Amino acid sequence: xxxxxxxxxxxxxxxxxxxxxxxxxxxxxxxxxxxxxxxxxxxxxxxxxxxxxxxxxxxxxxxxxxxxxxxxxxxxxxxxxxxxxxxxxxxxxxxxxxxxxxxxxxxxxxxxxxxxxxxxxxxxxxxxxxxxxxxxxxxxxxxxxxxxxxxxxxxxxxxxxxxxxxxxxxxxxxxxxxxxxxxxxxxxxxxxxxxxxxxxxxxxxxxxxxxxxxxxxxxxxxxxxxxxxxxxxxxxxxxxxxxxxxxxxxxxxxxxxxxxxxxxxxxxxxxxxxxxxxxxxxxxxxxxxxxxxxxxxxxxxxxxxxxxxxxxxxxxxxxxxxxxxxxxxxxxxxxxxxxxxxxxxxxxxxxxxxxxxxxxxxxxxxxxxxxxxxxxxxxxxxxxxxxxxxxxxxxxxxxxxxxxxxxxxxxxxxxxxxxxxxxxx
Amino acid sequence: xxxxxxxxxxxxxxxxxxxxxxxxxxxxxxxxxxxxxxxxxxxxxxxxxxxxxxxxxxxxxxxxxxxxxxxxxxxxxxxxxxxxxxxxxxxxxxxxxxxxxxxxxxxxxxxxxxxxxx
Numbered sequence: 019x020x021x022x023x024x025x026x027x028x029x030x031x032x033x034x035x036x037x038x039x040x041x042x043x044x045x046x047x048x049x050x051x052x053x054x055x056x057x058x059x060x061x062x063x064x065x066x067x068x069x070x071x072x073x074x075x076x077x078x079x080x081x082x083x084x085x086x087x088x089x090x091x092x093x094x095x096x097x098x099x100x101x102x103x104x105x106x107x108x109x110x111x112x113x114x115x116x117x118x119x120x121x122x123x124x125x126x127x128x129x130x131x132x133x134x135x136x137x138x139x140x141x142x143x144x145x146x147x148x149x150x151x152x153x154x155x156x157x158x159x160x161x162x163x164x165x166x167x168x169x170x171x172x173x174x175x176x177x178x179x180x181x182x183x184x185x186x187x188x189x190x191x192x193x194x195x196x197x198x199x200x201x202x203x204x205x206x207x208x209x210x211x212x213x214x215x216x217x218x219x220x221x222x223x224x225x226x227x228x229x230x231x232x233x234x235x236x237x238x239x240x241x242x243x244x245x246x247x248x249x250x251x252x253x254x255x256x257x258x259x260x261x262x263x264x265x266x267x268x269x270x271x272x273x274x275x276x277x278x279x280x281x282x283x284x285x286x287x288x289x290x291x292x293x294x295x296x297x298x299x300x301x302x303x304x305x306x307x308x309x310x311x312x313x314x315x316x317x318x319x320x321x322x323x324x325x326x327x328x329x330x331x332x333x334x335x336x337x338x339x340x341x342x343x344x345x346x347x348x349x350x351x352x353x354x355x356x357x358x359x360x361x362x363x364x365x366x367x368x369x370x371x372x373x374x375x376x377x378x379x380x381x382x383x384x385x386x387x388x389x390x391x392x393x394x395x396x397x398x399x400x401x402x403x404x405x406x407x408x409x410x411x412x413x414x415x416x417x418x419x420x421x422x423x424x425x426x427x428x429x430x431x432x433x434x435x436x437x438x439x440x441x442x443x
Numbered sequence: 444x445x446x447x448x449x450x451x452x453x454x455x456x457x458x459x460x461x462x463x464x465x466x467x468x469x470x471x472x473x474x475x476x477x478x479x480x481x482x483x484x485x486x487x488x489x490x491x492x493x494x495x496x497x498x499x500x501x502x503x504x505x506x507x508x509x510x511x512x513x514x515x516x517x518x519x520x521x522x523x524x525x526x527x528x529x530x531x532x533x534x535x536x537x538x539x540x541x542x543x544x545x546x547x548x549x550x551x552x553x554x555x556x557x558x559x560x561x
Binding site for chain 1 (some may be wrong): 560
């Protein structure tokens with residue numbers, strides 16, 4: 019037992035709970051087969067700790083205390099409630115061994131299995147992407163509902179509703195609390211990876227003026243990805259996602275200038291890139307390659323592209339031919355207009371603006387890119403390099419009209435001005 | 444999510460001469476795995492004794508070099524852990540757990556410092 023003043027004690031209890039809560043919820047969910055009820059029971063254990071620890075002192079192993087308390091309540095609930103009668107058969111095995119099982123420390127492997135079940139349940143495709151994101155951040159990321167709402171610029175009531183409905187959907191659709199092993203495993207894993215990727219991108223899209231919780235989503239996603247890689251060390255795309263996020267995050271400090279303006283990749287001060295995260299990214303990419311039996315997946319390919327940028331000490335050293343090749347592989351795996359546009363940029367750097375313009379012009383009628391400011395922005399760039407300044411100016415003006423934030427609009431207007439000052443073509 | 448450097452400081456004079464026991468290494472390994480699995484540990488290592496270290500000092504425009512051991516300091520850095528945590532309280536909680544795996548024969552303190560970003 020440890021003694022400490024009461025104010026610190028509340029912080030300790032809450033911190034221990036935040037650290038342990040995914041594992042507690044996961045362990046309890048295996049017993050009650052319902053993530054909503056599991057979360058309530060975990061909260062009950064927190065209340066019990068807040069009542070008992072100030073009186074009895076902090077237990078030597080506070081995490082185990084919380085877990086055991088929550089599991090005892092779970093077992094009581096399962097035994098007590100009629101509506102679990104039909105599920106008793108499923109969990110009978112756990113109940114028979116519950117006594118001794120609770121008195122000895124949990125096997126780390128059991129905890130990992132439970133956590134993985136929780137990940138796959140929170141990211142189940144029966145839920146909308148928004149619901150999966152909210153539930154994952156809440157149950158696994160340790161964010162409160164108000165924090166999630168602030169990070170996603172959504173009303174708190176909306177997010178709370180979303181989480182309640184998601185839990186209800188999982189219960190009413192009888193979603194099994196399990197790790198999928200079968201034909202749908204790949205699709206289910208894709209769903210998990212997508213949730214983490216979407217959380218990261220939400221943080222990545224945040225601008226300097228935003229609430230700090232928004233950019234922090236990048237780190238929340240990165241932590242989730244790192245946890246997942248420990249839980250599924252043999253899945254190449256999990257390592258691919260970790261690699262991609264580590265490498266993207268390594269450039270976070272260079273992406274904005276002193277007054278919060280976006281700084282283009284070519285203008286970034288590469289000395290500010292985080293070497294530790296770059297090294298971690300390379301390690302994860304190595305694991306993705308080692309774990310892959312066939313061709314690299316989309317996350318590993320995107321990570322390999324990010325690695326090309328990380329390897330280049332200066333913009334001029336960038337291996338554009340390799341990046342163009344990687345984009346071609348990515349386009350073959352997951353064809354999309356945005357990937358094609360990125361490939362065009364790489365081709366323009368590797369082979370020159372003319373072949374790149376051919377690719378971009380093929381995208382002109384693409385409905386998905388109709389309002390995407392980067393299409394005219396890239397096209398303007400290529401036309402400028404080909405000396406077609408008036409056309410370039412028109413494209414930059416069009417891009418400025420489509421850009422979503424003021425800083426990008428200002429940048430594109432300036433480029434239109436500059437292009438207009440060139441010789442008419 | 445800030446990063447925290449936990450500087451592990453030990454009193455080399457009172458530390459067990461034979462170093463960490465196999466049991467301690469076992470418990471330590473399990474804990475480090477747990478911190479890694481929580482997505483928190485970025486990097487960690489233990490250092491060789493200060494007897495094998497060298498202190499390079501800059502003062503009054505002059506360099507001086509002193510070989511270890513650094514007997515004038517009560518505690519010397521014996522290792523470090525770089526962790527990414529939600530806040531200082533979380534870093535402190537993991538640090539407490541790190542300290543608790545040591546037996547009572549050890550006197551260890553950790554200085555937890557937030558890494559300045561930017």
